[in-house]
Amino acid sequence: MLTILFDGIAYGMLLFVLACGLAVTLGLMNFINLAHGAFAMAGGYVTVVLVNRLGVPFLVSLPIAFLASAGVGFIFERTLYVHVYRKSHLDQVLFTIGLVFMSVAAVDYVMGSSQVFVQVPSAWQGKFDAFGVGIGRYRLLIIVICGLLTVALQFILAYTRFGSRLRAAVDDSRVARGLGINVNWIFALTFAFGSGLAGLGGALGAEILGLDPSFPLKFMIYFLIVVTVGGTSSITGPFLASLLLGIGDVAGKYYVPTLGSFVIYTIMIVVLVWRPQGLFSRATSR
Amino acid sequence: MPVVLETISLVKQFNGIIASDNVSLQIEKGARHALIGPNGAGKTTLINLLTGVSRPTSGRILLDGEDITDLSTHKRVRLGVVRTFQINQLFSDLTPLETIGLAVSERRGQGLDWWRIVGSRPDLVAEVVEILERFHLTDVIDKRTAVLPYGKQRLLEIAVAIACRPRVLLLDEPAAGVPEDERHEILAAVAALPSDVSVLLIEHDMDIVFSFADRISVLVNGALFVEGTPEEVAHDARVKAVYLGEELVDA
Amino acid sequence: MTPPPAAVRTATEWLSARARWHPLEIVFWFAAFAAIYLFPARHLILTEIAWLGLFALSLDLILGYAGIISLGHAAFFGFGAYTAALLAKHEIIEEPVLALLISGCAAMTLGFVTSFLVLRGSDLTRLMVTLGVALVLRELANRYGWLTGGADGLQGVSVKPVLGVFRFDMFGHTGYTYCLTVLFILFLVARRLVNSPFGLSLLSVKSNPLRSSAIGISVDARLVAIYTVAAGYAGIAGALLAQTTAFASLEVFSFDRSADLLLVLIIGGAGYLYGGLIGAIIFKFMQDYLSALTPQYWPFWIGLALVVIVLVGRDRITSWTTPIRLMAARLNWRALARRSAERL
Numbered sequence: 001m002l003t004i005l006f007d008g009i010a011y012g013m014l015l016f017v018l019a020c021g022l023a024v025t026l027g028l029m030n031f032i033n034l035a036h037g038a039f040a041m042a043g044g045y046v047t048v049v050l051v052n053r054l055g056v057p058f059l060v061s062l063p064i065a066f067l068a069s070a071g072v073g074f075i076f077e078r079t080l081y082v083h084v085y086r087k088s089h090l091d092q093v094l095f096t097i098g099l100v101f102m103s104v105a106a107v108d109y110v111m112g113s114s115q116v117f118v119q120v121p122s123a124w125q126g127k128f129d130a131f132g133v134g135i136g137r138y139r140l141l142i143i144v145i146c147g148l149l150t151v152a153l154q155f156i157l158a159y160t161r162f163g164s165r166l167r168a169a170v171d172d173s174r175v176a177r178g179l180g181i182n183v184n185w186i187f188a189l190t191f192a193f194g195s196g197l198a199g200l201g202g203a204l205g206a207e208i209l210g211l212d213p214s215f216p217l218k219f220m221i222y223f224l225i226v227v228t229v230g231g232t233s234s235i236t237g238p239f240l241a242s243l244l245l246g247i248g249d250v251a252g253k254y255y256v257p258t259l260g261s262f263v264i265y266t267i268m269i270v271v272l273v274w275r276p277q278g279l280f281s282r283a284t285s286r
Numbered sequence: 287m288p289v290v291l292e293t294i295s296l297v298k299q300f301n302g303i304i305a306s307d308n309v310s311l312q313i314e315k316g317a318r319h320a321l322i323g324p325n326g327a328g329k330t331t332l333i334n335l336l337t338g339v340s341r342p343t344s345g346r347i348l349l350d351g352e353d354i355t356d357l358s359t360h361k362r363v364r365l366g367v368v369r370t371f372q373i374n375q376l377f378s379d380l381t382p383l384e385t386i387g388l389a390v391s392e393r394r395g396q397g398l399d400w401w402r403i404v405g406s407r408p409d410l411v412a413e414v415v416e417i418l419e420r421f422h423l424t425d426v427i428d429k430r431t432a433v434l435p436y437g438k439q440r441l442l443e444i445a446v447a448i449a450c451r452p453r454v455l456l457l458d459e460p461a462a463g464v465p466e467d468e469r470h471e472i473l474a475a476v477a478a479l480p481s482d483v484s485v486l487l488i489e490h491d492m493d494i495v496f497s498f499a500d501r502i503s504v505l506v507n508g509a510l511f512v513e514g515t516p517e518e519v520a521h522d523a524r525v526k527a528v529y530l531g532e533e534l535v536d537a
Numbered sequence: 538m539t540p541p542p543a544a545v546r547t548a549t550e551w552l553s554a555r556a557r558w559h560p561l562e563i564v565f566w567f568a569a570f571a572a573i574y575l576f577p578a579r580h581l582i583l584t585e586i587a588w589l590g591l592f593a594l595s596l597d598l599i600l601g602y603a604g605i606i607s608l609g610h611a612a613f614f615g616f617g618a619y620t621a622a623l624l625a626k627h628e629i630i631e632e633p634v635l636a637l638l639i640s641g642c643a644a645m646t647l648g649f650v651t652s653f654l655v656l657r658g659s660d661l662t663r664l665m666v667t668l669g670v671a672l673v674l675r676e677l678a679n680r681y682g683w684l685t686g687g688a689d690g691l692q693g694v695s696v697k698p699v700l701g702v703f704r705f706d707m708f709g710h711t712g713y714t715y716c717l718t719v720l721f722i723l724f725l726v727a728r729r730l731v732n733s734p735f736g737l738s739l740l741s742v743k744s745n746p747l748r749s750s751a752i753g754i755s756v757d758a759r760l761v762a763i764y765t766v767a768a769g770y771a772g773i774a775g776a777l778l779a780q781t782t783a784f785a786s787l788e789v790f791s792f793d794r795s796a797d798l799l800l801v802l803i804i805g806g807a808g809y810l811y812g813g814l815i816g817a818i819i820f821k822f823m824q825d826y827l828s829a830l831t832p833q834y835w836p837f838w839i840g841l842a843l844v845v846i847v848l849v850g851r852d853r854i855t856s857w858t859t860p861i862r863l864m865a866a867r868l869n870w871r872a873l874a875r876r877s878a879e880r881l
Binding site: 108228 | 600606608653654657658659660661662664666669670673676677680792796799800803834835836837839840842843844846847
């Protein structure tokens with residue numbers, strides 16, 4: 001049972017790293033980016049190519065995946081997304097769904113449609129026992145890396161000037177602009193960073209989530225759940241939501257395998273109807 | 287005169303801020319009652335409470351003696367409690383004809399009619415045209431609301447409220463934002479409201495308040511501060527102090 | 538006090554002008570029915586266009602008229618499809634039209650029950666809740682494979698002749714006539730609905746829900762009503778698919794279906810009822826053509842179309858059809874109002 005908890009925590013933290021960029025994007029610009037998963041997929045495939053085909057060490061490939069996804073995110077944001085900010089939510093949904101379809105088909109064409117696996121170094125494979133709990137090495141690595149990232153994020157948000165500007169802009173972008181904060185630039189950087197994190201999450205997660213061209217579609221709903229259930233007014237909300245979702249999904253699939261994701265979807269619907277603003281957010285002033 | 291709408295110790299609290307503080311207000315039948323007070327005094331909050339847009343933290347609201355505190359906005363409208371908004375809330379793609387037509391048809395209980403074509407009842411259309419004539423909107427009758435000049439939109443805002451045949455009409459700063467040359471139409475419309483409609487007027491412009499009202503309530507920091515006839519309020523030293531020496535009126 | 542009768546007559550004309558049948562509409566339906574006799578070789582694709590058009594029409598009712606963004610409209614489509622397929626397979630209701638009506642009612646019930654989920658929350662929450670409902674149904678259909686045939690789909694469905702007389706055939710002749718007739722009847726009903734006081738109240742709710750409740754409209758009740766009706770329409774469209782192909786599979790609930798549907802409606806434009814029908818025609822022919830070229834990568838073109846449409850601007854795309862619509866809408870006072878407003 002504790003193994004399930006451990007696996008669930010690993011899964012949850014991975015989801016958090018994957019989804020937190022989406023949370024900030026939504027909170028900052030009220031922009032619904034359904035294509036967020038595509039950046040994760042990009043990071044995953046970059047790592048696959050680097051490790052499997054070019055022999056780059058796994059841990060080295062992770063920051064490269066981050067940078068690659070961040071770069072792609074930055075380019076897309078400046079060239080495409082920037083035209084869609086002012087448009088209605090429907091337009092944003094249509095636009096980002098369009099991007100998802102295009103990226104899925106493009107990756108299918110280039111990489112093929114079968115699931116790919118990362119050649120994780122043997123040091124990280126397998127399990128060991130600690131206190132009677134089976135601890136997977138790879139999952140432990142995920143927890144450590146994601147944990148460090150979460151701490152770093154919290155630090156950036158709370159203690160740096162960029163962080164305070166970002167928080168101001170999320171809270172009320174009009175006032176922030178009035179204070180001289182360059183909200184557009186903050187958004188470009190944050191979008192890039194969030195996409196980079198997604199790419200890193202995709203690289204880390206390729207092994208346990210399964211990586212194939214339909215990744216953005218399969219996991220879109222999970223990212224959305226993290227963001228809507230967790231709310232967008234802090235990162236603790238999505239963090240807690242990710243953990244709950246991770247543990248819930250792993251436990252659900254273990255104890256009630258026939259129902260699969262049914263449990264998650266139903267809980268999501270119930271939560272959203274009961275508290276549309278999310279379980280963990282405070283009511284926004286908007 | 288009998289009381290048509292009253293609140294009993296109405297309190298509204300938002301996260302520690304008391305927006306309405308124990309407000310007990312009575313509006314008499316046929317009243318021309320004005321509600322004034324400095325910015326942030328809680329006037330619009332009170333209107334929101336009266337119309338059901340927000341729910342009070344405690345207290346009751348009675349319409350002709352019936353408790354309406356728990357009724358939703360649209361049910362209160364059906365009972366005759368109607369408001370106008372300080373910032374125009376209109377249907378930008380509909381025309382005045384359609385807007386008033388909708389209000390009248392809803393009032394007549396034909397809102398769920400999904401089979402008849404809009405405009406197929408001549409008596410309904412006649413009533414709509416009559417209202418539009420009364421508010422001098424016939425020259426813009428077929429134009430999209432979004433392209434109307436602000437003054438006309440403000441008139442439409444009042445016309446829509448009248449189309450609902452209110453028992454109590456809550457006017458939230460009807461002349462707000464209206465350019466000087468279009469104000470007189472608004473004021474004339476307000477002055478020409480039917481005498482059986484009880485009106486609560488929120489206004490900042492003291493000329494309008496004193497020419498319109500037969501009773502004034504002053505709201506400060508969410509609480510009723512002073513109430514009385516215009517003469518009493520105009521000469522009340524506390525009111526003058528609240529408005530920081532502003533000239534209320536030459537009595 | 539009573540206004541002059543001439544003023545009342547003009548006002549009446551303005552109000553009811555939108556509901557008047559325009560010449561192009563008559564041409565459209567005439568052409569659609571003429572295709573039964575003129576293009577027998579294309580009946581299969583025309584059948585698909587017919588039920589797809591009905592499906593898009595149902596989305597238009599909630600998106601174009603009530604402003605609800607749904608990513609899971611396929612839930613009702615699939616529910617209707619499976620109901621019809623199961624009724625036929627287990628020979629519970631053999632007559633297709635009756636089965637169709639029952640499937641529609643089933644979908645309407647599902648719509649009614651889930652309508653309360655979309656009343657609260659932001660656009661994003663509604664999007665997710667609707668998506669969630671469709672995903673839940675898909676999971677359930679997968680889980681109860683003994684009933685639904687699971688991932689392989691429901692096999693062994695045989696559909697009896699329509700009204701006992703018109704047998705379904707391989708070439709879609711009966712199929713097209715059947716689907717087109719159903720589409721036309723439901724279209725007429727929808728047309729009455731949107732031009733009625735109820736339809737006007739939907740537009741007002743979409744435009745300004747605060748104002749709507751301030752004139753006595755129960756916003757929730759109206760949304761529930763239109764959502765239920767739209768679900769019924771979608772269910773009937775699904776049932777038509779099931780009956781004309783004698784098959785139903787999990788894919789009827791898929792996200793792809795809901796996303797494709799959004800594209801279909803957006804191509805034609807939401808909010809004037811014909812958008813879904815026109816979009817279905819364009820979409821199906823495009824799909825036919827592009828699938829022959831690159832069968833596997835069809836989603837790429839859909840995605841590209843969506844991106845381009847949004848970037849160019851939906852208004853600008855539908856404005857290309859405006860001259861045609863204006864020509865047909867000579868008596869439409871709204872177009873007149875817009876033109877006179879532009880002259881202001």
